[in-house]
Amino acid sequence: MSRILRFVAGLVLIGLALLLGAYVASRADPIVRRTTVTLPDWPKGAPPITLALLTDIHLGNASMDRARLDRIVDQVNALKPDLVLIGGDFLAEYNKSQAVARSRLIAESLSRLKAPLGTVAVLGNHDYNTDPKAVTNALSRIGIPVLENTAIQRGPIVIGGLGDFDTNHADVATTTAAMAKLHGANVILTHSPDAPTPLPTTIRLLLAGHLHCGQIVLPLVGPISVSAGQRRYLCGVVHDGPRTVVVSGGLGTSNAPLRVHAPPDLWLVTVGPAKR
Structure with a gap:
């Protein structure tokens, strides 16, 4: 019996260590991933620029607090991007009572971004299902426009901010x-x-997040929270015909504050003219 108890205790300790x-x-700290994309509609004579893509902040659970977000902002500033694009899911969980306070904390931190x-920014499914107005108002007050099915020009690019598909x-x-x-x-x-x-087909670059690169990816099993139908755009750079899709693994986590073989990341995407 003591041998069985030691074996069970060992398994429990291993499980706790893995957790x-x-x-x-x-x-x-998020891994910095980089890619270069050439665009055929690049304005003549305009120099290339670098976009920082951040997604899935999910402030409000144990994986993301104000202190960690501040560190990430410092990391982004040190990379000196020309433009920062944020692909939604600012809020964690679906806690409506905390949405205003958490949106304020997010805005206080993101106000230090320098580009x-x-x-x-655009909103994600967690934002729409919690309090989209709280997030939009907090970001607007610090000068970050939140686009929903509209567009804005920044330097040589036109950014179309598309509303979230999952929440229609x-x-x-x-x-x-x-x-x-x-x-x-x-x-x-x-x-x-x-x-x-x-x-x-005229849209040659799409930037997104949402799937966290699977978040928990087990050997031989793969991502346990992502359906087979979603895996085409699971993570990284996907070439979809003439279009390049860049999918960030995100900064925070959805639901459990755990990551396995799917580290947090951000992307630096250099965009410029196609070679002639």
């Missing part, structure tokens, strides 16, 4: 019509990369 490691991984072309807020036709009224290379920023409505 602790997954928790520590969820709070690690010559500013910061632009996406309107591709309205977004692309707004983009067509502006002048620059077209880039779509949205939360979920898996658009149910096809995007026009």
Whole structure:
């Protein structure tokens, strides 16, 4: 019996160690991933620029607090991007009573971002299902526009901010019509990369997050919280015909504050003219 108890105790200790490691991984500094994308509609004579893509902050659970977000802001500033794009899910869980206070904390931290072309954001499913107005108002007060099926120009690019697909807020036709009224290379920023409505082939770059690169990815099993149908745009750079899709693993976590083989990340995407 004592041998069985020692064996069970050993298994419990191993399980606790694995959980602790997954928790520590969820709070690690994000890996900086880089890619370069050339765009055929790049304005003539305009130099390339670098976009920092941040997604899935999820402030409010054990993986993301104000202190960690402040550290990430410092990390982004040290990278000196020209423009910061934030792909939604600012809030963790669906706690409506904490939404205003948490949105204020997020805004206080993000107000320290430094980029010559500013910061632009869209909302994610957690934001829409909690308190989208609280997030939008808090970010607007610090000069970060939150786009929903509209567009804005920043330097040589036109950013189409597409509403979240999963919560039925996406309107591709309205977004692309707004983009067509502006002048620059077209880039779509949205939360979920898996658009149910096809995007026009003129959109050559889509930036998103949402799936956290699986968040918990087990050997031989793969991501345990992602369906087989979602795995096409699970993580990283995906070439979809003429379009490049960049999917961030995100900064925070959804539900459990754990990460296994799916570290937090942010992307630096250099965009510029196609070679002639």
